[in-house]
Amino acid sequence: MKKSNSTEDQKLQEKLKLKGNLPKHIAIIMDGNGRWAKKRGLPRVAGHSEGVKSVRDIVEACAQLGIEYLTLFAFSTENWRRPREEVSTLMKLLLRTLKTETDELHKNNIRLRMIGDFESLPEEVQNQLKEAIKKTENNTRLNLILALSYSGRWDILQAVKKISSDIANKKLRKSEIDENIFKKYLSTSEFPEPDLLIRTSGEMRVSNFLLWEIAYTELYVTETLWPDFRRKELYKAIEDYQKRERKFGLVSEQIKGYGRNVFTLKR
Ligand code: IPE
Ligand code: IPE
Ligand code: MG
Numbered sequence: 022m023k024k025s026n027s028t029e030d031q032k033l034q035e036k037l038k039l040k041g042n043l044p045k046h047i048a049i050i051m052d053g054n055g056r057w058a059k060k061r062g063l064p065r066v067a068g069h070s071e072g073v074k075s076v077r078d079i080v081e082a083c084a085q086l087g088i089e090y091l092t093l094f095a096f097s098t099e100n101w102r103r104p105r106e107e108v109s110t111l112m113k114l115l116l117r118t119l120k121t122e123t124d125e126l127h128k129n130n131i132r133l134r135m136i137g138d139f140e141s142l143p144e145e146v147q148n149q150l151k152e153a154i155k156k157t158e159n160n161t162r163l164n165l166i167l168a169l170s171y172s173g174r175w176d177i178l179q180a181v182k183k184i185s186s187d188i189a190n191k192k193l194r195k196s197e198i199d200e201n202i203f204k205k206y207l208s209t210s211e212f213p214e215p216d217l218l219i220r221t222s223g224e225m226r227v228s229n230f231l232l233w234e235i236a237y238t239e240l241y242v243t244e245t246l247w248p249d250f251r252r253k254e255l256y257k258a259i260e261d262y263q264k265r266e267r268k269f270g271l272v273s274e275q276i277k278g279y280g281r282n283v284f285t286l287k288r
Contacts, residue, residue, distance in 0.1 A: 026085060033256055034086055040263050044216035046090035047083065047259075048238070050230055051075070053222030053246030066110045071248035073118050082252035084129055084163040086259075090212050091165050094230050098138070098172035115169070116146050123153040130162035136208040137171030138179075166212065173232030180206035209234055217262045219255075221247045237269050 026034070037043065054068030061067070076093065083091045095115070101108060126133055133153045142150070150169075183206050187193040193202070204210055214234045218227075223244040227235065241258045243250070268276055269283045276283060 026081075030252065033253075034082070037086060037256060037259055037263070040260075042263050043086060043088065044239075044259065044262055045088070046092070046213050046215045046217075047088055048092040048094070048215035048218045048231060048235075049079070050094045050218070050220040050228060051247040051250075052220060052224060052228075054248060056222060057246040057248040065107060066114070068246075068248055069111060069114055073114065075247055075250050076118075077122070078251045079255055080126075080131065080163070080165055081129070082255055084131055088163060090215075091163060092136070092168060092209075092212070092215065092231070093166070094168045094171070094228075096137075096169045096171070097229060098170060098175050099229065101141075101170070112143050112146055116143075116149055119146070119149040119153050123149075123156060126153070126165065127157050127160065130160045131157060132160040132162075132164050133157045134164055134166045134211075135169055136166055136176070137169040138175060139170075141170045164212065166209075168230070171208075172229040173227075173234075174229055176208050177233060179208070204233070207233060214238060217241060217258065219243070219258050221245055221250045237267065239265055239267065 051072060054072045055065045056068070057071060058065050058068030080091065096111060100111070123133070133150075135150055135154060139147060139150070146169075180203065184193065184198065184203070188195060209231065214236070215231065215238045218230070218235055218238045218240050220227075220240075220242045223242060225242055231238075239262050241261055243254060243258065245254050266273065266276070267283075271283065
């Protein structure tokens with residue numbers, strides 16, 4: 022992670038901050054590493070390595086902007102079905118990145134979190150993750166949430182299973198289940214819902230990312246491939262977000278002054 026940003030960059034960040042209404046939680050589907058490499062006649066892994074540089078830059082920029090939560094889709098449940106070589110390269114890259122970046126995250130007061138099927142990850146990755154999560158657990162600046170071996174459907178299913186056993190064990194009654202209770206069983210229970218979801222590389226789909234949580238999230242899709250997605254691209258996405266009117270199913274007049282607290286409005 023770079024030590025400090027340039028004056029020009031600080032000015033761009035100041036401008037965004039002055040506008041107010043920064044997203045509290047940004048989620049990103051980091052797509053296009055393979056295409057980036059293919060365009061250059063390189064193996065797919067070269068795209069993944071270059072993608073790590075984008076992760077560094079985006080994490081740093083989010084921390085500097087004061088974004089509270091950043092969720093990165095790094096490896097999906099379905100990605101396990103890619104060619105074995107690619108899966109193992111991705112796991113190695115993840116392991117190496119965790120090893121080299123944890124200290125820097127810690128120095129920058131960034132807290133690492135994880136959502137997804139932890140047990141399905143290789144043991145070395147599990148251990149490294151545990152260490153990084155533990156080391157940074159008291160950090161207070163940015164929550165960096167890695168979605169690993171994650172899918173929205175996986176999360177909803179594991180929640181349903183836990184709910185069923187809590188009902189069977191009389192810890193929960195069926196009549197108590199509402200959206201708030203359900204949310205508590207998701208792996209994202211401690212995080213607010215994303216305000217802005219960015220997808221790089223132009224695909225107009227959510228690919229099994231945060232299905233429950235993005236009900237009212239603003240979507241932003243850019244053609245830029247993930248390895249080319251650096252802080253200036255992030256600022257464009259945030260600027261776009263800042264111009265939008267979020268309505269949560271209501272009419273404009275009701276929204277004024279309420280912002281994200283709109284769900285507290287009486288019916
Ligand atoms: C995103 O890039 C990284 C992962 C899904 C792990 P891709 O590897 O999906 O790149 P494309 O979509 O093939 O270009
Ligand atoms: C989504 O990208 C998953 C991650 C970015 C980790 P994919 O490349 O797997 O999605 P599809 O296959 O294009 O839908
Ligand atoms: Mg892809």
